[in-house]
Amino acid sequence: MKILVCISKSPDTTSKIAFTDGNTKFDENGVQYIVNPYDEWYALVRALEIKEAGGGQVTIVTVGAAADEAVIRKALAIGADEAVRIDADPKDAYYTAMQIANYAKSNGFDLVLTGKETINYNGSQVGGMIAEAMDLPFVSLATKLDVNGTTLTLEREIIGGVQVVEVSTPAVVSCAKGMAEQRIPNMRGIMAARTKPLQVVAPFAVEELTNFVTYTMPNAKSAVKMINPDNMDELVELLHNEAKVI
Amino acid sequence: MVLVYVNSANGLSKSTFETVTYGKKLGDQVVVITNGNASSDALASLGEYGASKVIVDRSVDGEDAQQLTRLIASAAQAIGASTVIFSHDLIGKAVAPRLSVRLNAGLVSGAVALPEADGSIKVNVFSGKAMGLVKVNSSSKIISLLPNSIQPEKSGSACAVEETSGNAGSAAIKVVSTKKPEGEIPLPEAELVVSAGRGLKGPENWGMIEDLAKSLGAATACSRPVADIGWRPHHEHVGQTGVAIRPNLYIAVGISGAIQHLAGVNGSKVIVVVNTDSEAPFFKAADYGVVGDAFEVVPKLTAAINKFKASHH
Numbered sequence: 129m130k131i132l133v134c135i136s137k138s139p140d141t142t143s144k145i146a147f148t149d150g151n152t153k154f155d156e157n158g159v160q161y162i163v164n165p166y167d168e169w170y171a172l173v174r175a176l177e178i179k180e181a182g183g184g185q186v187t188i189v190t191v192g193a194a195a196d197e198a199v200i201r202k203a204l205a206i207g208a209d210e211a212v213r214i215d216a217d218p219k220d221a222y223y224t225a226m227q228i229a230n231y232a233k234s235n236g237f238d239l240v241l242t243g244k245e246t247i248n249y250n251g252s253q254v255g256g257m258i259a260e261a262m263d264l265p266f267v268s269l270a271t272k273l274d275v276n277g278t279t280l281t282l283e284r285e286i287i288g289g290v291q292v293v294e295v296s297t298p299a300v301v302s303c304a305k306g307m308a309e310q311r312i313p314n315m316r317g318i319m320a321a322r323t324k325p326l327q328v329v330a331p332f333a334v335e336e337l338t339n340f341v342t343y344t345m346p347n348a349k350s351a352v353k354m355i356n357p358d359n360m361d362e363l364v365e366l367l368h369n370e371a372k373v374i
Numbered sequence: 375m376v377l378v379y380v381n382s383a384n385g386l387s388k389s390t391f392e393t394v395t396y397g398k399k400l401g402d403q404v405v406v407i408t409n410g411n412a413s414s415d416a417l418a419s420l421g422e423y424g425a426s427k428v429i430v431d432r433s434v435d436g437e438d439a440q441q442l443t444r445l446i447a448s449a450a451q452a453i454g455a456s457t458v459i460f461s462h463d464l465i466g467k468a469v470a471p472r473l474s475v476r477l478n479a480g481l482v483s484g485a486v487a488l489p490e491a492d493g494s495i496k497v498n499v500f501s502g503k504a505m506g507l508v509k510v511n512s513s514s515k516i517i518s519l520l521p522n523s524i525q526p527e528k529s530g531s532a533c534a535v536e537e538t539s540g541n542a543g544s545a546a547i548k549v550v551s552t553k554k555p556e557g558e559i560p561l562p563e564a565e566l567v568v569s570a571g572r573g574l575k576g577p578e579n580w581g582m583i584e585d586l587a588k589s590l591g592a593a594t595a596c597s598r599p600v601a602d603i604g605w606r607p608h609h610e611h612v613g614q615t616g617v618a619i620r621p622n623l624y625i626a627v628g629i630s631g632a633i634q635h636l637a638g639v640n641g642s643k644v645i646v647v648v649n650t651d652s653e654a655p656f657f658k659a660a661d662y663g664v665v666g667d668a669f670e671v672v673p674k675l676t677a678a679i680n681k682f683k684a685s686h687h
């Protein structure tokens with residue numbers, strides 16, 4: 129099975145979030161980038177498990193600049209066979225998805241995996257967009273994925289429950305928690321990653337459909353009101369009369 | 375024209391009324407497209423929130439995003455919609471991006487407010503640590519609205535319901551089985567949430583959390599380690615890698631308030647924290663704090679709520 133895993137970078141979760149240029153740009157100063165956790169822990173690791181069980185190949189693809197190669201090497205160290213970097217600024221989800229779909233269409237994959245969402249923009253957009261651009265079925269927020277020949281059996285979250293579904297390859301799947309366990313790259317993986325193929329592909333012309341105009345920080349919380357643990361009636365009173373939530 | 379997609383397969387939920395209200399507030403005529411088998415009377419009642427017509431395809435079960443995309447796209451084209459609105463729930467997340475590509479319409483994903491004067495729309499970014507204004511460059515646009523972002527408002531009366539079929543094609547996804555726990559409030563829809571963490575010491579101690587939730591009519595949630603070690607089911611895990619929620623009230627018991635946990639709950643309107651450690655970081659994000667032992671505080675809080683409920687019938 130030929131699997132394409134879409135990998136994006138995101139700021140380490142403890143990074144300080146700030147903006148520059150009149151609040152129009154994310155301030156990258158001092159920010160450490162990691163592989164977006166959903167892409168790494170769930171999509172990539174499950175792809176590797178499927179390959180280990182049934183053979184095939186795992187290719188990772190990133191739309192991003194040369195600086196993203198550190199993150200790409202990390203994903204190679206975890207075990208992907210090869211990497212592709214589409215050399216462009218991932219301007220918006222549409223632009224990013226069209227680039228990936230364009231590459232995937234001409235390279236014949238059985239399965240395209242994305243993460244549930246990026247933890248910087250939290251859009252949950254790219255996977256569905258790739259599926260539509262390739263006219264393929266899309267199973268979103270899958271928590272389990274098993275392969276049997278050309279049939280995929282998946283478990284996914286639905287509103288108020290879970291569901292088991294089947295779909296034939298080729299298909300696009302977005303991966304959520306439950307699909308696999310995080311793998312820590314070992315020394316051998318890290319060494320091997322240095323020499324694995326990383327192909328750089330030129331983007332094709334696409335207009336983005338959206339852009340961020342400005343960013344703002346949420347209003348600071350007013351100071352916490354402390355309540356005596358022996359006076360829960362007071363808490364209930366405040367929740368009713370002051371906060372008006374019960 | 376504004377087209378609102380509504381998931382009515384399991385009856386109409388609060389997020390449905392939110393999206394129709396949102397459409398109405400854009401100041402245009404609102405048509406609703408839906409699938410499934412909700413009664414015509416229930417669908418007609420969407421007129422009260424501002425819909426001028428509801429179009430329903432009862433042959434589509436809504437399990438396949440590709441099929442729903444075709445259904446919604448054909449309705450959008452038929453009425454000449456300039457804006458299509460979804461709830462940013464599991465269906466919206468699967469279908470809105472597809473529709474964006476199909477209609478070449480920019481998607482604002484997870485909108486939390488009505489458009490600004492310049493048309494840009496506010497969304498949360500960096501897991502709620504910041505907000506951004508998104509501008510759509512295409513002539514038509516798609517907005518998926520984060521649940522609990524606006525209050526449903528009634529503005530009209532029952533509207534016409536029109537049956538349709540034949541625009542959605544066949545489904546590629548085959549449903550093998552569906553499991554829905556009875557009587558539980560789905561976490562992303564819950565207005566009140568009681569959540570607990572590792573401070574509870576073990577799964578056998580969740581009875582008091584469930585009692586508190588029951589007294590409030592709240593859903594239950596938990597921190598990640600608690601779901602990871604199997605004390606609680608995975609779907610209760612909130613935070614950056616779990617479910618993001620924004621209820622009116624979030625009560626966090628025995629949770630330290632790590633940044634990744636806060637990322638999933640910092641949109642809550644009011645946060646109450648119960649923790650033995652007065653230095654726990656969660657107090658910085660809280661509106662009300664109780665420094666105390668959960669095993670003593672939670673039963674007292676439940677009793678106080680029961681007393682309050684009894685006196686307010």
Ligand SMILES: Cc1cc2nc3c(=O)[nH]c(=O)nc-3n(C[C@H](O)[C@H](O)[C@H](O)COP(=O)(O)OP(=O)(O)OC[C@H]3O[C@@H](n4cnc5c(N)ncnc54)[C@H](O)[C@@H]3O)c2cc1C
Nearest residue numbers: 571572573597598613614615628629630632634635650668
């Ligand atoms: C990339 C990444 C993603 C993550 N995503 C998530 C996520 O989505 N959600 C999430 O929750 N975490 C997430 N985490 C983990 C997070 O960093 C914390 O480790 C986790 O939230 C801690 O859970 P906790 O508060 O239940 O446990 P602890 O940190 O162990 O805190 C327990 C708390 O209980 C208090 N306590 C102890 N006894 C009592 C008592 N008797 N009564 C009252 N209070 C008591 C203690 O004072 C303490 O504050 C993520 C981590 C990483 C690195």
Ligand SMILES: Nc1ncnc2c1ncn2[C@@H]1O[C@H](COP(=O)(O)O)[C@@H](O)[C@H]1O
Nearest residue numbers: 134136191242243245246251252253254
């Ligand atoms: N620049 C990118 N390059 C490759 N894949 C990406 C990129 N951005 C997003 N993705 C993939 O799309 C998923 C959803 O992203 P988003 O729509 O931004 O929430 C991520 O989890 C990744 O798998």
